[in-house]
Amino acid sequence: MIVVFSLFLLSLLVVTAIAIVRSENLFSAVMLSGIFSLLMALNFFILDAADVALTEAAVGAGVSTVLLLGALALTPTEERRRKRERKVAATLVTVTMIFLAISYASFDQPRIGDPDAPVHRHVAPWYLEQTPELIDIPNVVTAVLGSFRGYDTLGEVYVVLTAGIGVLFLLSAGRPGLLPHRREPRIESSLKSHLIPHVVGRVLIPFIVLFGLYVQFHGEYGPGGGFQAGAIIAAGIILFALLEGEGAALKVLPPRVLVGLAIGGALLYLLVGVACMLLGGNFLDYSVLAADPVTGQQIGIILIELGVGLAVTGTLLSIFHAFAAREQ
Amino acid sequence: MAIVLDALSWAMLVGGALFVLIGGIGALRMPDFFTRMHASSLTDSLGPMLVLGGLALQSGWSLETVKVLAILLFLLITGPTATYALGHAASVAGLKGGTREYRASDPREPRA
Structure with a gap:
């Protein structure tokens, strides 16, 4: 089925x-x-x-x-219509070749769910066995993401931050002073005149943000964590901006605060790693954060997930406002 | 008692699936935008009500039931709102109801 x-x-x-x-x-x-x-x-x-x-x-x-x-x-x-020569032959050859290459590669692939597949025999069993002992949280995904492979996640957060900075630079190119001293939006675009979406949206926003917080702090027990929570909270605030107009959202969370959130979140992650080093452990080895290594791991994961959530929320909202500012 | 509940929940599940199917057929077969929206939006409210109600009966008094009912409440609030937004946007954009033949036969419409 x-x-x-x-x-x-x-x-x-x-x-x-x-x-x-x-x-x-x-x-x-x-x-x-x-x-x-x-x-x-x-x-x-x-x-x-x-x-x-x-x-x-x-x-x-x-x-x-x-x-x-x-x-x-x-x-x-x-889409702009332009006269393009249709290179049918070249396209067909390329597509066929890629199709054949992928089909050939798929012969060597283990069956889906095969317990003997290399991916299940490498480090995964170790993670599954050691998570209850070393970190003691039910969601192994969070343990792998936050602790065992904390370097990768740190890299991901900085990729998000870098992408956000890149978009802000591109969109404010040639317009100095867009951030953080932005001029007031001239047109107040909002859905205030649309009564039903406006009322329903206002009712939903608190629950969306609450769900985001739940996903953030429940990540140790169920699916979730900083990336998901950051995106959900950002979506809730974007909904607010769409309903009440961009100016109202900027009054609640000015661009300065958003950029601060993004950078602060990324820095929080980094500082947790540095704090581990100062306390005598390795970089991002949270065991030294508390007297009990298991508690230390849990504190470390909660802190870095918070950093991830802040960074993702700040970056997504900064990008949204950068686009919205261009529209006016 | 358990058998009655099981039968009831399956009847609701099948009924809900049937309504969703009818809505899908309506969205494909109705002649213009507004009637299509009408077909899919009404069944989109009734279908989930029956399906999620059936699921709630299956899981009995548990946390799952509360979650299912929360999802149902969310769908019941957002579905009609989305339908309203869609219909409103279409009407603001100047979309006319009815097929071309109908509009051509309507004396109130200016002849093109």
Whole structure:
């Protein structure tokens, strides 16, 4: 049954991808890419990767759709028609070659869920065995992400921060003073005149932010963590900005604060690592943070997840406001 | 008692699936945008009500039931709102209801 369902979802993914490529209306391409992300989230969920599914749904279908729509407001909605020679032969050859290469590679792949697959025999058993002993939290994914592979996650946070800085630089190029001394938005764009979405949205926002906090601090026990929580909270605040106008959202969280959140979150992660070194351990070895090594690990993971959440929220909201500022 | 609950929950699950299916067929087969939206949005409220209600009956009095009911509440609030937003956006954008033939036969419409 689950095989039928995954095949159905995977074929829908291919259909959606082709529709995105073929669509000349950029607006429908953006909407289709949101659908693509939702389908992808379902696929991840079928593969038992609930943490990844949550991230994909929040970032892919939620925030990035809004960001793409923001970008779309700066461009025409139709793809520019240009005369292009259709290189049918070259395309066919390329696609066939890639198809053959991937098919050939897939012969060597172990069956899905095969317990003897290399990926399940490498470090995964060690993580599964040692997590209860060393860290004592139920969600092994969080243990791997936060502690065992803390370096990787640190790198990811700095990738997010760097991407955010890059977008801010690109969007404020040639317009000095966009950040942090931004001029007041001239047009107050909001949905205040649309009574029903306005009221319903206002009711939902607190619950979205509450759910984000739950995902943030429940990451040790269930699917979730800083990345997902950051995206969910950012989505809630973006909804607020859409409902009440961008100016109202900027009054609550000015650009200065957002940039501070992003940098502060990333720094918090780094400082936890440095604190471990100062206390006599290795970089990001949280065992030294408390008298009991297991408690130390838990404190360390909660702190770095907080850093991740702050950094992701700050970065996503900064990017959103940078796009929104260009629209006016 | 357990058998009655089980039968009831399965009846709700199948009924919900049927409504979602009808909504899907309606969204494909109805002649214009607003009737399509009508078909899919009504069944999108009733379908989840039956499906999630059936699931709640399956799980009995537990935390899962509370979660399922929370999801149902969320869907019942957001679904109609999304439908309203969609219909409102279409009407603001100037989309006319009815098929081309219908509009052509309507004396109030200016002839194109």
